[in-house]
Amino acid sequence: MISRKEVKAYSAMPPVFEDITCGLASAPKLPKPMVKETRRVIALARKFNKEVVRPYALELDSKLQASPDYIPWDFVEQANEWGLYTGWIPKIFGGKGWNMPSLAYFIEEIASECLAMANLVGVHYLGVSTLTSTGNVRLINQICRQVAAGEKTHTPCLVSLATTEPGAGTDAEEIDLMDKGTMTCTAERVPGGYKLNGTKVFISNGHLSTWHMVIAYSDTSKPSENTVVLAVKTGDKGFSFGRKEQKMGQKGCPASELIFKDCFVPDEYVCFSPEQIRSLKRTVRETGMQMIDYVVSTTRAGVGAFGTGAARGAYNEAKKFAAETEVGGKRLINHEWAQCMLAEMLKNVMTARLTYVEANSANGLYGAFRDLQRKPMFYYYRLMPAKFFDKMVSPMLEKAFMTKTFRRVQLDGQTDEEIHRTSGWASLSKVAATDLGIRNCHMALELMGQHGLRRSYRVEKMLRDAKLLQIYEGTNQLNRLNIFKCMIAGDCPQAVIFDE
């Protein structure tokens, strides 16, 4: 009926078979214990919600309304005690090594109660995945082990990502825009390291983090080819915090200004520089974009989980309200129109979730989770005792060849199609789920009338919190353009992007 050749040809027609079957293709390859582990992770999140998040969410929001300079160390210390900052750090680097897709489920759970607190946990992994994406195994090992030590010593050690500059937000997220924009955070080569100057803004968890992955440029006239990633520690000479932003929502999670004035970063804390990657198969510029995609393919899927959480939180509160309240002399939940509204909201939650699950299936097959989810690696990490990694493997990670090999496998091992598939799906999830999150908050407020306006009914906070999701990790407009770039432009050779 159909020949092999035809199958191949038809599958390659848009939409390409691999683009639309990530979940299907990934299922048989997944190690079985991932399901059980994910169940445990979700249960842990629910327990954490019950004991920590829900009782404190409104109070923290109110606290910051009254005193905007408050820094939520109390929450971070609790999250640290619960092991949340090492949960998704691989065992080889001293963490607990929970499977990576389970982080998104975890985030959805926390976000359904409080997006700010979900961010206080989730943004740490934005920093960690940036560090991991540099492939600098020595530094990944060193910094992640400090995070693990911070858990043991009850002194939280968080990692932030500092990309955005006052004059460059969207530009900093996209190589094609970077060179046209005005990047001002400079890393000047000096003997023994780099001298860092400039300002970063809106850095989530800035004031709370010990390590900051700072993106800087050794030549600002061509940033795309001169990007360096530096690990800067709070307290380093020449580094200080500026203002803490006053935001509409997610008040519990600080957005900080980071100021660098002749801050010397020694070579040993250079996570990534053009010199380090010249031997890879792609050009420096292409590798720079690949690294951005590598990070955002996981973190934007994570924002998809935040959006799903927002949609779910709003749905939960609306459902509860509808069951308890009479409207027009009859329970709200027994009005047919209200039933349909709730069904629509649930549909939004489920749809949003499917997008991040699919995006993470793509990451498992073609991106950042691939190596960790390969069955031999998965079982190796799982079955070997932590001590083995601490004593035997960790010293090996100091060797330069490990970084070289890791980068080869991680970066050279990914095809252009795979980069586009993972990045495209992540943007798609980010846009779809965050828009649905906002949609559900609106619907919940409409269903709850004057009650919805009150902080104590929680949904007004959810709406304020959720709006941020459409902005950070690249605005939804930039993410739509990335969907075009990754998933549409290939079908139309005439297409040009970011050049009108």
Add this chain to the structure above:
Amino acid sequence: MIAGTDRELKMLDKASAEFARKELAPERQENDRYPDAPLFEKTIKKAYDLEYFHMILPEALNGVGQGVAALCVILYNICREDSSLGGLIFTNAAAQELHIAAGAEEILKAVTEPADSIYNFLIAAPVFNNPRDMDNAADAAMQDGRYLLSGRVEYTVAGNIARHAVVPAKTEDAAGCSFFLLDLSSEGVTVSAPIPSLGLHACPAVDITLDRVPCSLLGQVGEGPQYFGKMAGRMSAAAAAMSAGIMKGSLTEALEYSRGRFQGGKRIVDWSEIRMMLAEMAVKVKTAECMVSRISQGIDQQETGWQEYAEAAAIDIQRSACGLTTDGIQVLGGVGYMKDFGQEKRFRDAKHIQALLGMVPTKKLRLIEGMFR
């Protein structure tokens, strides 16, 4: 646009726009911190002195009797900059309209005529709940020929800054609620702290607890929902004007910012996606202005079917405002989410105002009910 060609309205338009720009815009962020910062009493007093609180009230009742169009012009301009003041003017006007709908002009006159300050003039009311939606009424009991109110009335707007309030209460002899006017300084009245809410922070709402508080019945017992319906018909134009003002403010700030912000080597307004977002916003603003102008005129001229037009337009404009203010933040990117700009407040206020006069779904259903009658 909202003022049309009417000379008097045009003057009012100019004056209120100037007032909003000078008095409201510079203090917007600080005023919004209420109750963590003081209430903007001076500004409220100025608006009172300019008779913005008297606009819709007939001259015979100590008002200026300018009609709905004038009220809409003022609210539109004020809400471009800060809708909290708009919320106070709206609430007061709605309370006055409830009296008039009930034929209780004399009771209203007893408040407005001797009033020598905004505190004595202002009437609080739970303007976010239509009594046909949720039960938010006290209990009224007759004793010695007068009604005494007990119980709780939630989310009463301006209840902590006004001398009087109009509240719904249930009587033994009627199925529907009735409206009563009470003096909030009476014994037996307890007013909660301002309720932390989504928007309109400087237009506070409070829960009122009553314990045998004497009051005056407005109109007939059990007719509360009808009076509310009548009032809501006229006031929905005013609510729509508030949303239209917010939309205009959001578009103005987005336009301004997009001309000055550079990304990718050019002004963001020169990226066609941003231009398209601004265009969508402009379409919504123009349509809203057009509708507010037309419906307010229709109401003042008692055109056939004005109530349905006004209510439908309000639903549409308020929905539109929620979408538009989301994009208003988006055009500014990260800074749009910060208190330094007006966009985040407009986003919250737009959603808050959508809940005026009742729940969104039931407002829609009532519109269609009216058409079936």
